Amino acid sequence: MTDNSSIAADQLKSIIARIERLEEEKAGIAGDISDVYAEAKGNGFDVKVLRSIIRLRKKDHDERQEEEAILELYLQALGMA
DSSP: OOHHHHHHHHHHHHHHHHHHHHHHHHHHHHHHHHHHHHHHHHTTOOHHHHHHHHHHHTSOHHHHHHHHHHHHHHHHHTTOO
């Protein structure tokens, strides 16, 4: 192997190792999140609603308003509102 290909291989190994470490951390965090949802459920909270709230909080106000307006329009069209 030439020096350039050796350097590229070392970089590739480093990148792969970093990705694998981050994937492990992500799995750990996902487990922690599941534990919090389980705790919330154990305390009587509706997990499905909590997940909806988390999704909504990620959106800015205007995006939420637009989505809610479209939802209301669709519900009216279906005779559900």
